[in-house]
Amino acid sequence: MSPTVNKKGMDLVEIESSDSGIDSVDSTLQHADEEAIVKCLAQCRIPSTYGGTHRLHIYKNNIDQEEHMAIVFGDYYSTSLNLQWEGDDEIKRRMRGAMEDLPESDPTPPLVRIHSCCFTGETLGSTRCDCAEQLQEAMKIMSVQGGIIIYMKQEGRGIGLADKLLAYNLIDMGHDTLSANLALGHPADARTYNIATAILKDFNIQKVRLLTNNPHKIKSLKEEGIIVVERLAMIPSSWKEPSSWKAQDRDGYLMTKVQRMGHETSNMYTNHRLFVKSLDPDQLLGKVYLQASDIPMAGVGTTDCGFLQYANCNTAKGYTWLNGRSHAENNPDCEKNPIPTLIANADSQAQYYPCGLIANAMFSDTISDLTCIGNCRISSYQFTQTGIAWPEDNGLYAKTQWATAVSNGQPLNQTVNKFLIPPPQWRTGWPDIYGNGYTADNLPDLAKWERFQVWMRKAGLPTARKLWGRNTTEIMDAGTWQVSVTDVWDCVRFSGRKALVFAETGVLGPRNDFMSHLFFAVGAGSLLAGIFLVLLKPRTTGDLSMLSWNRNE
Numbered sequence: 001m002s003p004t005v006n007k008k009g010m011d012l013v014e015i016e017s018s019d020s021g022i023d024s025v026d027s028t029l030q031h032a033d034e035e036a037i038v039k040c041l042a043q044c045r046i047p048s049t050y051g052g053t054h055r056l057h058i059y060k061n062n063i064d065q066e067e068h069m070a071i072v073f074g075d076y077y078s079t080s081l082n083l084q085w086e087g088d089d090e091i092k093r094r095m096r097g098a099m100e101d102l103p104e105s106d107p108t109p110p111l112v113r114i115h116s117c118c119f120t121g122e123t124l125g126s127t128r129c130d131c132a133e134q135l136q137e138a139m140k141i142m143s144v145q146g147g148i149i150i151y152m153k154q155e156g157r158g159i160g161l162a163d164k165l166l167a168y169n170l171i172d173m174g175h176d177t178l179s180a181n182l183a184l185g186h187p188a189d190a191r192t193y194n195i196a197t198a199i200l201k202d203f204n205i206q207k208v209r210l211l212t213n214n215p216h217k218i219k220s221l222k223e224e225g226i227i228v229v230e231r232l233a234m235i236p237s238s239w240k241e242p243s244s245w246k247a248q249d250r251d252g253y254l255m256t257k258v259q260r261m262g263h264e265t266s267n268m269y270t271n272h273r274l275f276v277k278s279l280d281p282d283q284l285l286g287k288v289y290l291q292a293s294d295i296p297m298a299g300v301g302t303t304d305c306g307f308l309q310y311a312n313c314n315t316a317k318g319y320t321w322l323n324g325r326s327h328a329e330n331n332p333d334c335e336k337n338p339i340p341t342l343i344a345n346a347d348s349q350a351q352y353y354p355c356g357l358i359a360n361a362m363f364s365d366t367i368s369d370l371t372c373i374g375n376c377r378i379s380s381y382q383f384t385q386t387g388i389a390w391p392e393d394n395g396l397y398a399k400t401q402w403a404t405a406v407s408n409g410q411p412l413n414q415t416v417n418k419f420l421i422p423p424p425q426w427r428t429g430w431p432d433i434y435g436n437g438y439t440a441d442n443l444p445d446l447a448k449w450e451r452f453q454v455w456m457r458k459a460g461l462p463t464a465r466k467l468w469g470r471n472t473t474e475i476m477d478a479g480t481w482q483v484s485v486t487d488v489w490d491c492v493r494f495s496g497r498k499a500l501v502f503a504e505t506g507v508l509g510p511r512n513d514f515m516s517h518l519f520f521a522v523g524a525g526s527l528l529a530g531i532f533l534v535l536l537k538p539r540t541t542g543d544l545s546m547l548s549w550n551r552n553e
């Protein structure tokens, strides 16, 4: 093969061999954004405790000096490995694991995980991250379903092990995993995926089902010409098991990935324990906390407003979590530059009202009633929020007593604006009402705000429906209806999804089909079992002989 100029026409890549052409690549000439050329050097069989046998492939490339790998479960074969190499003979081919007659590769898009090396997590068992459990989870799944793990030697999101240790020390000093990278002069994520893509192409794979939460990986693969037909979430076990709450470092790491690095959250966020306990029940019941510091702080198993408690950033900076990070971190207000005026002018003991993550996350979109635009009996169909909350929830909320309370002889209603601050999301979501903060007149009456009560009831399942409105008086006839939605609550930034669902009340109940079917099935099963037992061993009415004190033994 003759010398080749790379696609960008910059550097000359000397090609010596006649196959994939990277035997004598001078990697000092190469750059990460170049077209990657890869060559599989060897593969072998690895019987594994994860079940079955996979095949480990080692690659070299023209971009860096690392030995990246492909761990293959199933019928996927490397092109470069199996080509005829210069000086090839049967022994050499068998030694590197090349095959004589290549079987057909599986044509269906395989499960693929692109996994970056993490010595601390995978080898040392560090609980600062979720890397090891993600790798193990992927291997378990692929042992059953087949697939390929591209294992990239990109330690520390590409910054290397030494700098990753510096980052860890910065995290111990109060940074999070993102800001530590930035403080070291690195990007939040220094990885590129052109080598990983080239390895996939070496397996003739054009379409994948990607196991990841990282949208950056999906975007990068698409840019490199790989079609991601499906994303499968990697749910770390620490999100699922409440018992592992002690891994506080990992919790902080995962929360930063979700909140600040855009990692996708489907299937885990609303169930996460940091989220579900992020409220203060007494504040919701109207209690006046004169100082934000009076709101009870974290205790295991109890509620805690987290980093949406102190609405004054200087005060928040003075309070730290067990891991040394301040309450101002992750607070969307304190991260703004400049800090919003309302926050900057807030009293040093100002509090968010209602405090905590759940209230802040409330959808602020507006949804209109339905207007008929063709062939309907009535011109509009109206929804009300009365009666949408569970009756028992009503006792959990009351209007705050701030507007009527008196402290040191002073009525508090004059100070509402300085002490009570609407959650950040509410101020952008409802700028007309809460954009300039609270006054004694616009404080929400939580006892009457059923939509809020519905929102605050945590979802048991990962994909949740919240009842927004109902109409119990009118049947909705066939026709063409129009609804206007103002999409204010931005879920696109973390690849979330929202849907507006119109449902009817059915015989089995409208809210959760699964539960009603389950009740129905259990009821029918019990009835059949009862009939069966009666037929099998009939007993007369009032038969007490089987009671323990009447039995002979």
Ligand SMILES: Nc1nc2c(ncn2[C@@H]2O[C@H](COP(=O)(O)OP(=O)(O)OP(=O)(O)O)[C@@H](O)[C@H]2O)c(=O)[nH]1
Pocket: 114, 115, 116, 117, 118, 119, 128, 129, 131, 134, 154, 155, 156, 157, 158, 159, 164, 167, 168, 177, 181, 211, 212, 213, 214, 217, 234, 253, 257, 263
């Ligand atoms: N710089 C830095 N790197 C870290 C830290 N914790 C873990 N890592 C690295 O982060 C990378 C994790 O990569 P992946 O396993 O591919 O996971 P991911 O990018 O979170 O994406 P998915 O797991 O696919 O959702 C590895 O290279 C780890 O070494 C940290 O605190 N700082």
